[in-house]
Amino acid sequence: MLTTEVTKRLNIKYPIIQAPMAGGTTTSRLVAAVSNSGGLGMIGAGYLTPAQLREQIREVKELTIHPFGVNVFVPEIFTISQNAIDFANQKLQSIKNHLDIAEADLNLPDSRKLIETFHEQMDIVIEEKVSICSFTFGIPSKEVISRLKEHQVILLGTATTVREAFENQENGMDMVVVQGSEAGGHRGNFSNGHQESLIGLMSLIPQAVDSVQIPVIAAGGIMDGRGLMAAICLGAKAVQMGTAFLTCKESGAHKLHKEAILQSEENQVTLTRAFSGKWARGINNQFISTMHEDEVSFPAFPVQNALTQSIRKAAAVQNNPDYMSLWSGQSPRLAKIQTAEELIKDIMSQAVNIIK
Amino acid sequence: MLTTEVTKRLNIKYPIIQAPMAGGTTTSRLVAAVSNSGGLGMIGAGYLTPAQLREQIREVKELTIHPFGVNVFVPEIFTISQNAIDFANQKLQSIKNHLDIAEADLNLPDSRKLIETFHEQMDIVIEEKVSICSFTFGIPSKEVISRLKEHQVILLGTATTVREAFENQENGMDMVVVQGSEAGGHRGNFSNGHQESLIGLMSLIPQAVDSVQIPVIAAGGIMDGRGLMAAICLGAKAVQMGTAFLTCKESGAHKLHKEAILQSEENQVTLTRAFSGKWARGINNQFISTMHEDEVSFPAFPVQNALTQSIRKAAAVQNNPDYMSLWSGQSPRLAKIQTAEELIKDIMSQAVNIIK
Numbered sequence: 014m015l016t017t018e019v020t021k022r023l024n025i026k027y028p029i030i031q032a033p034m035a036g037g038t039t040t041s042r043l044v045a046a047v048s049n050s051g052g053l054g055m056i057g058a059g060y061l062t063p064a065q066l067r068e069q070i071r072e073v074k075e076l077t078i079h080p081f082g083v084n085v086f087v088p089e090i091f092t093i094s095q096n097a098i099d100f101a102n103q104k105l106q107s108i109k110n111h112l113d114i115a116e117a118d119l120n121l122p123d124s125r126k127l128i129e130t131f132h133e134q135m136d137i138v139i140e141e142k143v144s145i146c147s148f149t150f151g152i153p154s155k156e157v158i159s160r161l162k163e164h165q166v167i168l169l170g171t172a173t174t175v176r177e178a179f180e181n182q183e184n185g186m187d188m189v190v191v192q193g194s195e196a197g198g199h200r201g202n203f204s205n206g207h208q209e210s211l212i213g214l215m216s217l218i219p220q221a222v223d224s225v226q227i228p229v230i231a232a233g234g235i236m237d238g239r240g241l242m243a244a245i246c247l248g249a250k251a252v253q254m255g256t257a258f259l260t261c262k263e264s265g266a267h268k269l270h271k272e273a274i275l276q277s278e279e280n281q282v283t284l285t286r287a288f289s290g291k292w293a294r295g296i297n298n299q300f301i302s303t304m305h306e307d308e309v310s311f312p313a314f315p316v317q318n319a320l321t322q323s324i325r326k327a328a329a330v331q332n333n334p335d336y337m338s339l340w341s342g343q344s345p346r347l348a349k350i351q352t353a354e355e356l357i358k359d360i361m362s363q364a365v366n367i368i369k
Numbered sequence: 370m371l372t373t374e375v376t377k378r379l380n381i382k383y384p385i386i387q388a389p390m391a392g393g394t395t396t397s398r399l400v401a402a403v404s405n406s407g408g409l410g411m412i413g414a415g416y417l418t419p420a421q422l423r424e425q426i427r428e429v430k431e432l433t434i435h436p437f438g439v440n441v442f443v444p445e446i447f448t449i450s451q452n453a454i455d456f457a458n459q460k461l462q463s464i465k466n467h468l469d470i471a472e473a474d475l476n477l478p479d480s481r482k483l484i485e486t487f488h489e490q491m492d493i494v495i496e497e498k499v500s501i502c503s504f505t506f507g508i509p510s511k512e513v514i515s516r517l518k519e520h521q522v523i524l525l526g527t528a529t530t531v532r533e534a535f536e537n538q539e540n541g542m543d544m545v546v547v548q549g550s551e552a553g554g555h556r557g558n559f560s561n562g563h564q565e566s567l568i569g570l571m572s573l574i575p576q577a578v579d580s581v582q583i584p585v586i587a588a589g590g591i592m593d594g595r596g597l598m599a600a601i602c603l604g605a606k607a608v609q610m611g612t613a614f615l616t617c618k619e620s621g622a623h624k625l626h627k628e629a630i631l632q633s634e635e636n637q638v639t640l641t642r643a644f645s646g647k648w649a650r651g652i653n654n655q656f657i658s659t660m661h662e663d664e665v666s667f668p669a670f671p672v673q674n675a676l677t678q679s680i681r682k683a684a685a686v687q688n689n690p691d692y693m694s695l696w697s698g699q700s701p702r703l704a705k706i707q708t709a710e711e712l713i714k715d716i717m718s719q720a721v722n723i724i725k
Binding site: 174175176193194195205208209210211212213214215216217219220223224233234235236237239240242243244246247248278279280281283284342343344346347367368 | 530531532549550551561564565566567568569570571572573575576579580589590591592593595596598599600602603604634635636637639640698699700702703723724
C-alpha cells in the first residue's frame with residue numbers, strides 16, 4: 014500500500030516528499046537528509062538566482078546519492094500599477110518606521126527578467142541532471158515541457174482544483190500535487206480564483222483521483238503517519254509535507270518561525286495576501302492583522318512581495334516575529350522539533366501500525 | 370478497525386451516521402432506511418415544532434427497530450436590528466418581485482419562543498425514549514445535559530475547532546462531531562469566529578483526537594469508503610455524512626437540489642450567509658452571487674432566515690433553483706442517486722477493500 018507508482022517512478026523508498034519551501038527553508042542539509050532517509054528532498058528554488066540554484070544542487074549532490082528535486086515558480090504575467098504601489102507603501106510606512114528601516118531604492122520585479130531567470134533555472138536543472146522538477150503558480154509552456162522530457166526529467170505540477178489537476182495532466186505533467194485548503198504558504202491556484210480553490214483534502218483527493226490518470230500527490234495539513242495513511246486511502250500515491258519539515262532541525266526557517274508553529278493552534282493559522290500579493294497561509298500576527306483590512310487592494314505577486322521585503326528582512330534580523338511571514342499549514346499542533354530522519358521514521362512506523 | 374467505541378456505544382453495525390439536515394431532507398423513510406442498513410439515521414429537528422418532532426419520531430419507530438437520533442439547534446442569543454432588517458429587505462425586494470411574492474406579514478423569530486421550543490423538543494426526546502440526541506450551534510446548559518443523561522440519552526456535540534471539541538467534552542458530551550471546512554450546510558462554530566473555524570478535516574481530525582478523550586466523529590466532504598477509511602486512519606471513530614445521503618432516493622430534498630449537486634463541480638460550492646444570517650456552504654447560484662457583496666451586512670441567524678423564507682419557498686414551488694439554498698459539501702462530484710441501503714453497502718465494501 015505504501016509502495017506506489019510514485020515511489021517506483023521517483024526511485025524513493027517511502028511515499029513522502031518534502032515540500033519545496035522557497036526563501037531559505039530548504040537548506041541543502043534538509044534536502045539531503047530527506048533523500049537519505051528514504052523520502053524525496055526538494056530544493057525550493059522560487060527565489061534563487063541561477064547561480065545560487067546551481068550551487069545548491071551541487072551541494073546537495075555532495076550530501077546524498079539519492080534522488081532529489083527542484084521546484085520553480087512559473088512566471089506569471091503581472092502589471093505594475095503605481096497607484097496600488099503607492100497605496101501599499103503608504104500602509105507599510107508606519108511598520109517601516111517602527112522597525113527603523115531606512116528609505117531604500119526599490120527594485121521592482123521585471124517580467125522579462127523573471128522569465129529569463131526561469132529559463133536559466135531550467136537550463137541548470139538539465140545541465141546538472143536533476144531527475145525531478147516540480148512547478149508552482151502555473152504550467153510551463155509546451156516547449157519547456159518537451160525540452161525537460163527529452164532530458165528524462167520527471168515533471169510534477171501543482172493544482173488546487175480538479176480542473177487544474179486535469180490541465181496539468183493534459184499539458185504533460187507526469188504527476189500532480191493537489192494542494193488542499195489546509196496547506197501552509199502560498200496557494201498554488203492558477204486557473205481558478207482564490208476562494209473557489211480552497212478545497213479540503215478530504216474532498217480534493219478523491220475527486221482529483223477520479224478525474225485524472227496521472228498519480229496524485231496530496232499536500233496540506235499532513236504531518237504524520239495518520240495523514241499519510243488517510244491520503245493513501247483517499248487515492249493519493251504519495252504525500253508532500255511542508256510544515257512538518259519546516260520545524261525539522263535541518264530546516265533553514267528562522268528559529269522564531271519554528272517556535273511560533275510549535276506554539277500555534279490550528280485556528281490561529283489564517284490566509285493573507287499582504288506579504289506577497291498572493292494568498293498564503295500563515296500564523297496570524299501583527300503584520301497580518303494590521304494589513305487585513307487593506308490587503309485586497311495591494312499589488313499582485315511578486316510586486317507586493319518586493320514592497321514588503323525590507324520589512325520581512327528587518328523583522329528576521331531583529332528577531333521580531335510580529336512582522337515575519339510565519340507560513341504554516343492548519344496542523345501546527347502536530348509539529349515537533351526533530352531531525353528529518355526521525356520525522357520520516359516516525360511517519361512510517363505510525364503508518365504501518367495503522368494498517369496492521 | 371470499523372467496529373469502534375462509537376458503533377458499540379450507539380449500538381449500530383457500521384460507523385456511519387446520516388447527518389441531520391434540517392428543513393425536510395431527513396424524511397422518516399431516510400432516517401429509518403439508514404438505521405435499517407446498519408448506520409445511524411438522524412432526524413434534523415432544527416426547524417420542527419414539538420408536535421412535528423413527536424410525530425416524526427413515532428413515524429420512524431414504525432419503520433425501524435434500530436437506534437436513531439434527533440438533532441436540535443441550541444438557541445442562540447440574537448438581537449433584532451431594524452436597520453439591518455430594512456437593509457436586507459431592500460436588497461431582497463427585487464428577487465421577491467421577480468418571483469411574484471406577495472407582500473406578507475413577517476413573523477420575526479422570538480428568542481423566548483425559540484428557547485421554549487428547544488425545551489419542549491428535549492421533553493419529547495425524553496418522553497419518546499429516543500436514545501441519541503445531537504446538538505448544533507452550541508452546547509446546551511448543564512441542566513439540560515444532566516436531565517438528558519438521567520434518562521440515558523447519549524449526547525453528541527458539534528465542533529469546528531479543537532477548542533470547541535474540548536468545550537463539548539468538558540460540558541459532558543459523550544461524543545463530538547468535528548465539522549471540517551469541507552462540510553455542506555450551516556457551519557457549526559459557536560466559540561470561534563467564521564474564518565478561523567474553517568479547518569480541513571486532514572488537520573482537524575488528528576488535532577481534535579489528540580486533545581479530547583471522547584470519541585471524535587468526522588463530518589465534511591466524506592462520500593464513500595475512501596473517506597470513511599481516511600477519517601478512521603486520522604483517528605475518528607465514525608463519520609457523519611450529509612451530501613451523500615441528501616441525494617439518496619429516500620431524502621426529502623428538492624429534486625432540483627439533488628440534480629444541482631449531481632451536476633456541480635467541487636469549486637462551485639461556496640460559503641454564504643445570505644440565506645440565513647449564518648455562514649453555510651452551498652452551490653453557487655443567482656441568489657448567492659447577487660447577495661454576495663452585501664451579505665456581511667445582513668441580520669444574524671435566525672432573523673435573516675425568516676426574511677428569505679418566502680423566497681426559498683417560492684423558488685421551490687416554482688422549480689427555480691436560482692433562488693433555492695442548494696446546500697452541498699465540497700465533494701459533489703462523488704454524489705449519486707441511490708437508496709440509502711445501496712450507499713451504505715457501497716461504502717462498506719469499498720472501505721473493506723482498501724484495508725485488505
